[in-house]
Amino acid sequence: MTSSSQDKTPLLEIDRLSVDYGLKGVSLRAIDGVSFALRAGEAVGLVGESGSGKTTTAMAIAGLLSPNARVSGGQVRYRGNRLPIDDDAAMRPHRWSETSVVFQGAMNALNPVHRIIKQIAEPCMLKLGMSRGEATKRGSELLQLVGIPADRGSAYPHELSGGMRQRVMIAMALACRPSIIIGDEPTTALDVITQAQILNLLGDLRSQLSLALILITHDLSVVAKCCDRVMIMYAGRIVEDGTVAEIFAQPKHPYTRQLIESIPNPASGKKMIRPIPGDPPNLVNRPSGCAFHPRCPSVMGGCATEVPSLNKFGRGRVACHLHRSLTQEDKVAVHA
Amino acid sequence: MSDNIVRYCPRGRARAIKGFLRQFLSYGGAQVGLVCLVFFLVVGAVPNILAGPLQTAINATGDFLAPPSGEHLLGTDEIGRDVLNLVLHGARISLTIALLATVISLVVGTTIGTTAGYYGGRVDVWLMRLTDFFFVMPSFVLALVITPVVLEVMGRGGEILGFRPSLFVIIVVIGMTSWSFVARIVRSQTLSLKERPFIDRARVAGSSNFGIMVRHILPNLVPQIAANGALVVASAIYVETSLSFLGLGDPLQPSWGTLLSLAQRAGAASAGAWWYLGAPGLCVLTVSLSFVLIGSALDDTFNPRRRVIP
Amino acid sequence: MNGGGGSRHILRIIVRASITLLMVAVLNFILFRVIPGDPASLLLGGARVSVTAEQIEAQNQRWGLDRPLFPDQAVDYLSATLRGDFGYSFKFRGRHVADLIAERLPDTIVLVGVAQIMAIVIGVMLGIYAGWRRGGAGDRIATGASLALYSTPAFWLGMILVVIFSTALGWLPGYGAYSPGLITGSLGSFLDYLQHLTLPATAVALGLIGQYVVVARAAMSDVLTEDYMVTARAKGLTNGQMLMRHAFRNAMLPVVTLITLNIGYVVAGAITVEAVFAWPGIGGLTVEALNARDYPVLQGIFLLLGVSIVLANLVADLAYSLLDPRVRQ
Numbered sequence: 001m002t003s004s005s006q007d008k009t010p011l012l013e014i015d016r017l018s019v020d021y022g023l024k025g026v027s028l029r030a031i032d033g034v035s036f037a038l039r040a041g042e043a044v045g046l047v048g049e050s051g052s053g054k055t056t057t058a059m060a061i062a063g064l065l066s067p068n069a070r071v072s073g074g075q076v077r078y079r080g081n082r083l084p085i086d087d088d089a090a091m092r093p094h095r096w097s098e099t100s101v102v103f104q105g106a107m108n109a110l111n112p113v114h115r116i117i118k119q120i121a122e123p124c125m126l127k128l129g130m131s132r133g134e135a136t137k138r139g140s141e142l143l144q145l146v147g148i149p150a151d152r153g154s155a156y157p158h159e160l161s162g163g164m165r166q167r168v169m170i171a172m173a174l175a176c177r178p179s180i181i182i183g184d185e186p187t188t189a190l191d192v193i194t195q196a197q198i199l200n201l202l203g204d205l206r207s208q209l210s211l212a213l214i215l216i217t218h219d220l221s222v223v224a225k226c227c228d229r230v231m232i233m234y235a236g237r238i239v240e241d242g243t244v245a246e247i248f249a250q251p252k253h254p255y256t257r258q259l260i261e262s263i264p265n266p267a268s269g270k271k272m273i274r275p276i277p278g279d280p281p282n283l284v285n286r287p288s289g290c291a292f293h294p295r296c297p298s299v300m301g302g303c304a305t306e307v308p309s310l311n312k313f314g315r316g317r318v319a320c321h322l323h324r325s326l327t328q329e330d331k332v333a334v335h336a
Numbered sequence: 337m338s339d340n341i342v343r344y345c346p347r348g349r350a351r352a353i354k355g356f357l358r359q360f361l362s363y364g365g366a367q368v369g370l371v372c373l374v375f376f377l378v379v380g381a382v383p384n385i386l387a388g389p390l391q392t393a394i395n396a397t398g399d400f401l402a403p404p405s406g407e408h409l410l411g412t413d414e415i416g417r418d419v420l421n422l423v424l425h426g427a428r429i430s431l432t433i434a435l436l437a438t439v440i441s442l443v444v445g446t447t448i449g450t451t452a453g454y455y456g457g458r459v460d461v462w463l464m465r466l467t468d469f470f471f472v473m474p475s476f477v478l479a480l481v482i483t484p485v486v487l488e489v490m491g492r493g494g495e496i497l498g499f500r501p502s503l504f505v506i507i508v509v510i511g512m513t514s515w516s517f518v519a520r521i522v523r524s525q526t527l528s529l530k531e532r533p534f535i536d537r538a539r540v541a542g543s544s545n546f547g548i549m550v551r552h553i554l555p556n557l558v559p560q561i562a563a564n565g566a567l568v569v570a571s572a573i574y575v576e577t578s579l580s581f582l583g584l585g586d587p588l589q590p591s592w593g594t595l596l597s598l599a600q601r602a603g604a605a606s607a608g609a610w611w612y613l614g615a616p617g618l619c620v621l622t623v624s625l626s627f628v629l630i631g632s633a634l635d636d637t638f639n640p641r642r643r644v645i646p
Numbered sequence: 647m648n649g650g651g652g653s654r655h656i657l658r659i660i661v662r663a664s665i666t667l668l669m670v671a672v673l674n675f676i677l678f679r680v681i682p683g684d685p686a687s688l689l690l691g692g693a694r695v696s697v698t699a700e701q702i703e704a705q706n707q708r709w710g711l712d713r714p715l716f717p718d719q720a721v722d723y724l725s726a727t728l729r730g731d732f733g734y735s736f737k738f739r740g741r742h743v744a745d746l747i748a749e750r751l752p753d754t755i756v757l758v759g760v761a762q763i764m765a766i767v768i769g770v771m772l773g774i775y776a777g778w779r780r781g782g783a784g785d786r787i788a789t790g791a792s793l794a795l796y797s798t799p800a801f802w803l804g805m806i807l808v809v810i811f812s813t814a815l816g817w818l819p820g821y822g823a824y825s826p827g828l829i830t831g832s833l834g835s836f837l838d839y840l841q842h843l844t845l846p847a848t849a850v851a852l853g854l855i856g857q858y859v860v861v862a863r864a865a866m867s868d869v870l871t872e873d874y875m876v877t878a879r880a881k882g883l884t885n886g887q888m889l890m891r892h893a894f895r896n897a898m899l900p901v902v903t904l905i906t907l908n909i910g911y912v913v914a915g916a917i918t919v920e921a922v923f924a925w926p927g928i929g930g931l932t933v934e935a936l937n938a939r940d941y942p943v944l945q946g947i948f949l950l951l952g953v954s955i956v957l958a959n960l961v962a963d964l965a966y967s968l969l970d971p972r973v974r975q
Contacts, residue, residue: 095882108873156971481948605808617802624797
C-alpha cells in the first residue's frame with residue numbers, strides 16, 4: 001500500500017507478525033500473524049485475556065522482546081522503515097526516542113533506590129545529550145505537565161501513591177518526545193477514581209502533543225474511555241478490529257460480544273454480569289481451527305478444523321466463520 | 337501458593353508428591369546430591385562390614401604415615417591405622433551428629449516459629465527477641481564456649497545414649513543454637529497461613545489451638561522445613577567439623593573433624609601426608625555440598641520464581 | 647522520609663543490638679557460675695597455680711562471691727565487664743585476660759582484613775559477572791566452584807594449601823607469623839610477615855569468596871528480573887548503562903550487608919584457620935585456652951566475638967538503611 005501523500009503512510013505498520021517463545025526445547029507461538037496499522041495521533045486499544053498475545057505484540061513493537069522470544073515471521077515498519085525488532089542493540093536508538101512505554105504497576109517499574117527526578121531526567125541525558133542541569137529542568141517541567149508539583153521530584157517512588165507513580169511513569173515516557181506511547185495496563189492496579197484521572201491525563205496529553213497511543217488492557221471499559229479504535233485478541237490472533245463505537249454497538253465476533261457482556265455496567269440496570277465460560281486458551285495445546293471454538297456459543301461445522309482469516313467487514317475486520325459468508329456476499333455485491 | 341494448601345485428600349496428595357518428585361529430580365544438582373548422600377548413608381550404616389571394626393593404636397595394621405597402597409587404599413595415619421577404615425567410621429559419627437542436631441534444630445525452630453506466629457502479641461515479641469539473639473550469634477561461636485563448660489560440668493567419661501559425652505553435648509548444643517533461621521521462616525509462613533479461611537473453619541469446628549497448629553498449619557510448612565532442613569544439616573556438619581578440629585570431639589569416636597584434628601596434631605600437612613588430611617576433608621566437602629545442592633533444588637521446586645513468558 | 651521515622655528506626659536497631667550484647671554477657675555469667683569448684687580459685691587458676699590466701703580474699707572481695715548470685719554478683723560482673731575487666735587467665739599465670747586478647751588482636755585483624763579485601767575484590771566481581779551472564783558457561787563454572795568452596799571448611803583448605811605450597815613446593819611458609827632471627831621493624835621482617843600471611847589469608851579468603859559469589863550472583867539475577875530493568879531497557883540504555891546505573895547499586899544491597907556482617911563473623915571463622923597455621927592471633931589463643939581449660943580467656947574471647955558480631959550487625963543495618971531509601975521509613 002505505497003501511497004503518494006505523506007498523510008496516508010501509517011506511522012506504524014505491523015505486518016503478519018509472529019513471535020515464538022522457546023521453552024525447554026518446546027516452542028510456543030505467542031502471536032500468530034498479527035497485522036494492523038497505526039496512524040499518527042491515533043489511539044488504539046489492544047484487548048484480550050492473559051495469554052492472548054497483547055503484551056507480546058506491544059513488547060515486539062517497542063523492541064523489548066525477552067531473550068527467549070523469536071520473531072518467526074512478519075515485520076514491523078515505522079514511518080515506512082523496517083524496525084530491527086529482534087536485534088537488541090540496533091533497536092536502542094529507536095527506544096524511548098520514538099516509542100516509549102508506560103508500564104503497569106509503576107511501583108516496580110520505577111527503580112526504588114533513585115529519586116524520581118533522576119529517573120525522568122536519565123533518558124534526557126543519555127539519549128538527548130542534555131547536561132544534568134538541563135535534564136533536571138526538563139524533568140521538573142514534565143512533572144508539572146502530569147500534575148505533580150516540581151518539588152516532589154526529590155521523592156523516592158515508595159513515598160508516592162499509586163496514582164502519583166503512574167503519573168511519574170507518564171512523565172518519564174514523554175521525556176524524549178516520542179511519537180508513540182504504549183500503555184501496558186497503565187491503570188490496572190489503581191482505584192476507579194484514580195484510574196479515570198490517569199486515563200483523562202493520557203487523553204489530554206495525547207491531543208496536546210499529538211501522540212499515537214497503544215493501550216494494552218484486559219478491560220474494555222478502559223478502551224471505551226480513551227481509544228478511537230479497538231482490536232480484540234484471542235490466543236495470539238486478532239479476532240476483531242473496529243472503531244470503539246462500532247464494536248460496542250455491534251460486536252461481530254462471539255468472543256467480543258461476551259467480553260462486552262462481562263463488563264459490569266451499573267447504568268444498564270443489569271444486576272448480573274456474565275463471565276465467559278470455559279478456560280483461557282492453552283498456548284501449548286492450542287485448539288485446532290478457531291482457537292475460540294471450545295468456548296463459543298455459536299460454534300458450527302468447520303470451526304474446529306479451519307482457521308478463520310481476518311477479513312474486512314464493514315469498516316473493520318473480523319475473523320469468524322459466522323461472518324465469512326457475509327464478506328463473500330459483500331464482495332459479490334461490490335463486483336455486481 | 338494459594339492452591340497449594342494441603343487438605344485431606346489422599347489421591348490429590350499422592351499426585352502432588354509425584355509431580356513434586358519429577359520436578360525435584362529434574363535438577364542436576366539434586367541428582368548428584370542424592371547419589372552422594374545415599375552413598376555416604378550406606379557407608380555410615382555399615383562401616384564394620386565394609387572396613388572391619390574401628391582401628392585403634394592396638395589393632396592398627398600398617399606402617400606409620402604410609403602413602404596409599406594396595407593394602408591401604410587411603411594410606412595410614414601416624415600410629416599405623418588404615419585411613420579408609422577411619423574415614424568410613426567417621427562417616428557414621430559425622431552424619432549421626434549432623435542429622436540428630438538437625439532434628440533438634442528443626443523441632444525447636446518449628447515449635448518456636450509456629451507458636452510465635454500463631455499466638456502473636458507478647459508471646460511473639462519475646463520469642464522473636466530470643467530468636468534474634470540466636471540469629472545474630474552463630475552456632476559455632478556459641479558452641480565454642482558452651483561445649484567445654486558443659487563438658488566440664490558433666491565429665492567426659494562414660495556414654496550417653498551410645499554417644500561419648502562430648503559428642504552428645506555437641507549434638508545438643510548445635511541443635512539448640514542453630515534453629516533461629518527455621519523459626520523465622522516458619523513464623524512468617526504461619527502468619528500468612530493463619531489468615532486463610534480453612535483455619536477459621538477448623539476453629540469454628542471446635543479444634544483446639546494445638547490441634548490447629550499440628551493438623552492444619554504444620555503440614556503446610558513441610559516444604560519450607562524440608563528445604564531449610566537440608567541447609568541446616570550442611571551447617572551442622574560445618575560446625576561439628578570445626579569444633580572437633582579444635583579438639584572438642586572425641587578420639588574414641590572420631591568424626592571427620594576429629595580425624596582432621598589428629599592429622600593436624602600429627603603434622604600431616606608439613607609431612608606431606610595428603611591422604612591423611614585429604615580423605616576426611618573431601619568427605620566433609622562432598623556431604624556438605626550434597627545437602628546444599630539438595631536444599632537449593634528443594635527451594636527451587638517449592639518456589640518456582642522464573643517464568644518463561646513475561 | 648521524615649526525620650522522626652528515620653531516627654526511630656536507628657534507635658530500634660541500637661536497642662536490639664544492646665539487648666543481644668546483654669544476653670551475651672548474661673550467658674557468659676551463667677556459664678561461668680556453672681563450672682564446678684570454688685569460683686575464687688577458678689578465677690586464680692585453680693590448683694594449677696599456687697595462690698595465696700590474700701589473693702583469694704581479694705578475689706572474693708572483687709567479685710563479691712560472698713554475696714547472693716542475683717542481683718549483687720550479676721551486677722558486679724556486668725559492671726566489671728563494662729570496665730573491660732574480664733578476670734585473669736589460668737594458663738598465663740594470672741595475667742589479665744583483656745591484656746592477652748589485646749596482644750593477640752592485631753595479628754587477627756591483619757589476617758581477616760587482608761582476607762576480606764581479597765574476597766571482596768574477587769568474590770563480588772565474579773558474582774556480579776556470573777549473575778549478569780547467568781546460564782552461560784562462565785556462570786556455571788563460577789557457581790559450581792563457589793558452591794564447593796562454600797561447603798568446604800576454610801581450615802581444611804588451609805591444610806591443603808600448606809601441603810601444596812609449603813611442603814611440596816616450598817614457596818611459602820606454613821607455620822607461624824615470623825621467621826626466627828629477623829630484626830623486628832626492618833623491611834626484611836615486614837616482607838617475612840607478608841610471606842607468612844599469604845597462605846592463611848588465602849585460606850580465609852577462599853572461605854569467604856564462595857559466599858560472596860553465591861550472594862552477589864543471586865542478588866544480580868534477582869535484580870535482572872525486576873520490572874525497573876525492563877524500564878531501563880525500554881529507555882534505550884546500553885547494557886553497560888543498565889548494569890552501572892540500575893542493576894549494580896540494587897544488587898549491592900545484600901552484598902554490602904553480607905560483607906559488613908562478615909566483619910563480625912570472620913574473626914570467629916578464622917579461629918580454625920589460625921589453628922592450622924599457628925597464627926599468633928585470637929584463634930591461636932582460643933586453641934590454647936581450650937586445651938588448658940582456661941575458661942576466663944575463653945569467655946573473654948566469647949565476649950570479643952559477641953561484641954564484634956553485634957557491632958557488625960549494627961553497622962550492616964545502618965548501612966542498609968543508607969543504601970535503600972525504602973528502609974528509612
